[in-house]
Amino acid sequence: MRPLLSLSLCLLTINLLAAGKELEGERAAATSVCPTPEEARAKMSVPEGYEVRCFAHEPMVQNPVAMTWDHRGRLWIVEAYEYPEGTPLPEDQRPFGGEAKDDKYHTMPKLGDKIPRDRVIILEDTNNDGEADKRTVFVEGLNLASAIICGDGGIYVGQQPHLLHFRDDDGDDKPDAWRVILTGFGREDTHELVNSFTWGPDGWLYMTHGVFTNSKVRRPGQPEKEGFKFDAGIGRARPTSREKEGAWEFEVFADGTSNPWGCDYDAAGNFFVSACVIDHFFHMAPGGIYTRQGGAPENPYAYELLPSIVKHKHFRAAYAGIQIYQGGRYPADTHGHAFIGNIHDNAIHEEVLTPVGATFKCEPRRDFLRANNGWFRPVSTQTGPDGFLWIMDWCDKYPCYQNAKANPEGVDRERGRIWRVVLQDDKSKTTRDHTDLNLMKLPTDDLVDTLEHSNSWMRRMARRALVEKSDQEDAVAPIATLANSAANNASSRL
Incomplete structure (x- = not known):
């Protein structure tokens, strides 16, 4: 019943918002045939002085749901083949699932013929022509993986019900050990899994999480009742010591919104998230309790919930990925602006942030990118090693799994694209600050x-x-x- 309930809430909220100030673009319905990468790029429109380049596309990348870079400027991607239902395989064939009894490192399991299909890949441009030409599978056998970030000699991966760390001791791009850092992350709505890992300016690992997925985040071995309720907003975690196998702690940084899928901070350390269905953009302060799409905050004494910082609406409901641009390559009039992906509108919106007292107001500037292609699904927008915006395109006919269920073919399993929006006068094709970056x-x-x-x-x-x-x-x-x-x-x- 949850998908039907979520869809009903989406439709109800969209109707209620129709009376607001809505900014609708010229949308293109998804055709039955997906445009090729070349055709898709030709359809895109960006402001004068910019152009879009493709870093990678299928079959080099498929079903990309999260991305990050390492210290060498290589792009790491979670490919989510098990979305939206998760693997049907039993627990004994899910190498990184099941109950977590401890938070110690374990040797990598021997994988059988049948394993969950989610995986982490590394894409690299080895000849500096601006396009990925090397693909490495780092780890496979994941189930409903949804978040990734590099750190501490490996990668952190959000894969329900765990926050995992895979350690690469010899630098051969193969994990040598793995551990469960935290557990208790829910999966009731697979649109709303833990996502958008970000290292904060304070060294904590920040993440966002949706309202209809119920998590009780805790250390492995702790009783569920001792976990932190986490069902909408920003959470953060950090190690309690510098020991390699030291315990981690978790806390809710700010509570509320709906299904935030995107988290970033500005030059002063202010955090922002993009949200879905309700207002699409929030400034979230530590300890803040914000308006929600559903449910109630953990604190029963939160009598007045904090609002969003927008008064305008874009088309429909689903926003994913946010970047407060500070890359140093675009014109000065873009710096500090928010760039937000709109999955339903097939666009990247540019919004202006203006301080107002202790918070901000957010106003629309323009559609920074309009795909003019109904298959364009921008899941993540981030500033890359080159200082330009990179856009991860899920690339699917359907924006949500509820829509895909109406078609026997369901969710697309073959496509995925990574785009860069560069300046037209940029003649260097390298995607990193230095070609030998380390x-x-x-x-x-x-x-x-x-x-x-x-x-x-x-x-x-x-x-x-x-x-x-x-x-x-x-x-x-x-x-x-x-x-x-x-x-x-x-x-x-x-």
Whole structure:
């Protein structure tokens, strides 16, 4: 009944919002035949001075649902073949599922012929022509994987019911060990699984989560009753020590919204999320309790729920991916703007954020990208190593699994595209700041200098590299000098 209930709520809410200020574009209904990557790119419209380039497409990538980069500027992607139902295989054929009894590292299991189909791949442009030419499968056998981020010698993956870490000890792009960091993540609505992993400026791992999936997040081995209720909003987690197998802690950073699928922060560390069905954009402060699509906040004394920061509506209900642009490559009038993917409208909207007291107001500027193609499903929009916006395109005829169920063929299993929106006068085709980029090999002083880089991707990756370095004491003095310099702006100090 849950999918029908979710669909009914979607339709009801859309009708209620019709009286608001709605900004509708020229939408293109999905045709029965998917445009080729070349045809899809030719259909796209972007503002003057920009152009769209394709980094990867099927069969190099299929069913992409989450992406991130490592310290070398290589793109890591979760391919979600088990969406939306999850694998029908029994528990003993789900190598990374089942009950988590401890949070210790385990050797990688031997995989049988029948395993869940979700996996993590690495895409790389080895000849610097701007297109992926190398694909590596890092790990497979996942079930309903929905989030990924690199860190601590491997990758963190959100795969219900666990937050997993896969460790690559020898750098051969194959995991050598795995562990369950946290458990208790629900799967009642597979549109609303834990998603959008982001390393925050404070070193915590941030994530978002939908309202109709009920999680009780806890450490492996803890009773469910001791878990944190997490059913809408932003959560965050961190290790309690620098020990490799040390325990992690979790907390709800901000409660509310609907199905947030996208999380980012600005140059001052303010967090924002994109949401679905209800208002599409929220500024979320720590401890804040915000309006919801359904259910009730955990705190029974939250008498007035905080609102969104928008008064306008775009077409329909589903938004995914958000990026507060700080990449240093686009014109100055885009910096600090929010770029939000609209799955139903087949577009990327650019919105202007203006401080208002302790929060912001968000107003529309333009459609930064309009696909003019009903198969375009922008699930994630992020600033890449080159300082340009990268867009992960699920590429499906249907925006939601409820729609796909009306067709015997169901969800598309063959397609996926990664787009870059670059400047037309950019003649370099490289997708990284340096062709030999490797931030983990930089000396400490160079990493501290990178905290002043014009591209937020470089700043954030340098900060993460400093967090992971074993000789952190060497960084204290140069970081103090940087922080105390009056010439530095907020983004460098952050």
